[in-house]
Amino acid sequence: MAPYFGNKAQFKMLLTVFVVAIAISWESIPCAIAARELSVGGGSYGEEAMKARHKTWMAKHGRTYRDEAEKARRFEVFKANANFVHRSNADGSRKYRLATNRFADMTGDExxxxxxxxxxxxxxxxxxxxxxxxxxxxxxxxxxxxxxxxxxxxxxxxxxxxxxxxxxxxxxxxxxxxxxxxxxxxxxxxxxxxxxxxxxxxxxxxxxxxxxxxxxxxxxxxxxxxxxxxxxxxxxxxxxxxxxxxxxxxxxxxxxxxxxxxxxxxxxxxxxxxxxxxxxxxxxxxxxxxxxxxxxxxxxxxxxxxxxxxxxxxxxxxxxxxxxxxxxxxxxxxxxxxxxxxxxxxxxxxxxxxxx
Known part of the structure; x- marks a missing residue:
């Protein structure tokens, strides 16, 4: 037996709710992907998001590197520092805040x-x-x-x-x-x-x-x-x-x-x-x-x-x-x-x- 709807108005209302629900779910997929990319491994940034962040940081601080090898090495240092900053700031017990400042691609020894x-x-x-x-x-x-x-x-x-x-x-x-x-x-x-x-x-x-x-x-x-x-x-x-x-x-x-x-x-x-x-x-x-x-x-x-x-x-x-x-x-x-x-x-x- 076909489902019963009391009137056409009810049917149109239910159909509208169904369509909106599908649209919201579909639009949330890219957001979920972005969120997973941004935060993985217990508070770390994903690789692609981190590369984009490093590029933005380089432009902000006027940082250049002599070759791709140095850039790759400095990126790894930047990534470690950025993830440390992210985890520290996410800890609600801290009385201080950290930032990926202009020293963020330097090791501690350097x-x-x-x-x-x-x-x-x-x-x-x-x-x-x-x-x-x-x-x-x-x-x-x-x-x-x-x-x-x-x-x-x-x-x-x-x-x-x-x-x-x-x-x-x-x-x-x-x-x-x-x-x-x-x-x-x-x-x-x-x-x-x-x-x-x-x-x-x-x-x-x-x-x-x-x-x-x-x-x-x-x-x-x-x-x-x-x-x-x-x-x-x-x-x-x-x-x-x-x-x-x-x-x-x-x-x-x-x-x-x-x-x-x-x-x-x-x-x-x-x-x-x-x-x-x-x-x-x-x-x-x-x-x-x-x-x-x-x-x-x-x-x-x-x-x-x-x-x-x-x-x-x-x-x-x-x-x-x-x-x-x-x-x-x-x-x-x-x-x-x-x-x-x-x-x-x-x-x-x-x-x-x-x-x-």
Whole structure:
């Protein structure tokens, strides 16, 4: 017996629903295929989607390769980094976010060799101008100081710089600290010369690494440091030109901060401070926002940055405000928020500051 429909209106309505259902199912097939291609293997991107992503990334960052072999090798590195970023961001427990930034086709070893360069001192500097004690040991962190400090808002921090492929992070960290104390003391913010330290501070290893205390000692012994404009950065070691430039800023000495975060806060409340940190983790390289937590890095200090403040995130997580020198396209415009109170990345282990 033929199926019974009460009237033609009912039949037309059912037929319409049937046709729409088929259309929706058919249109969803490409979406399902795309979704499978985009996310396979527990959060990884499919090969073709990843190749398209790499091509877009290359165009965005102006990246070219010398031949197809290098392109293929760099693609594999990019793929591994991109999948790591995807899995990390998909983890709802993270307080920080990662991104496939301009370093996404570099291995960890390559990145460390070219973008870090801190070397702890093996012994005390003989005859150095390191001052005894800790000048801020009796400083009281008032309620305002306990909550937040940001030396950028006080005009004591220059624009974010880029050390390039020279491992002289130590020079940038030291210069940023000197720029800060000079502005606090004189009211004048000057961008100073990292290249002068790179070329002339003979107690360091230049692009192969160095230490901020040695940089401070050179500035004192030399009678000061000149400006960036007078002695511009080239990212390679050259012949010292100190005799042909005039010192713009001088310091009297420097001190190390006791290796605890309370002492570090006392120092940062008064001036920007040079610190060494462990920047070897993949999360550190790909960082793009939020608060980097202690579980994302170790305490094998190998990179130098400058602490220019501290505060508390919206979720209540206390943080240090770090000025890095990997350009404005890394992190939060060149800055990182690093968890405070856990000695994350060894931030309190090697801290020092110049005295005006």
């Amino acid at each position: 990145f460390m060799a070219m973008r870090t360069g801190f070397k702890p001192l093996s012994s005390s500097l003989f005859g150095a101008s390191k001052l005894p004690g800790f000048k801020y040991e009796n400083f009281t962190l008032s309620e305002d100081y306990q909550q937040a400090v940001d030396w950028r808002q006080q005009g004591a921090v220059t624009d974010v710089k880029d050390q390039g492929t020279c491992g002289c992070c130590w020079a940038f960290s030291a210069v940023a600290a000197v720029e800060g104390i000079n502005q606090i003391t004189t009211g004048q913010l000057l961008s100073l010369s990292e290249q002068q330290l790179l070329d002339c501070s003979t107690s360091t290893d230049g692009c192969q690494g160095g230490n901020m205390d040695n940089a401070f000692q050179y500035i004192i012994s030399n009678g000061g440091i000149t400006t960036e404009d007078s002695y511009p950065y080239t990212a390679v070691e050259g012949t010292c030109q100190s005799d042909s430039v005039q010192a713009a800023v001088t310091i009297r000495g420097f001190q190390d901060v006791p290796a605890d975060e309370t002492s570090l806060a006392m120092a940062v409340a008064n001036q920007p401070v040079s610190v060494g940190i462990d920047a070897s983790s993949q999360s550190f390289h790909m960082y793009s926002g939020g608060v980097m937590t202690a579980d994302a890095c170790g305490t094998n200090v190998n990179h130098a940055v400058t602490v220019v403040g501290y505060g508390t995130a919206d979720d209540g997580t206390p943080y240090w405000l770090l000025k890095n020198q990997w350009g404005i396209n890394w992190g939060i415009g060149g800055y990182m928020l690093l968890e405070r109170g856990t000695n994350a990345c060894g931030v309190a282990l090697h801290a020092s500051y110049p005295t005006a």
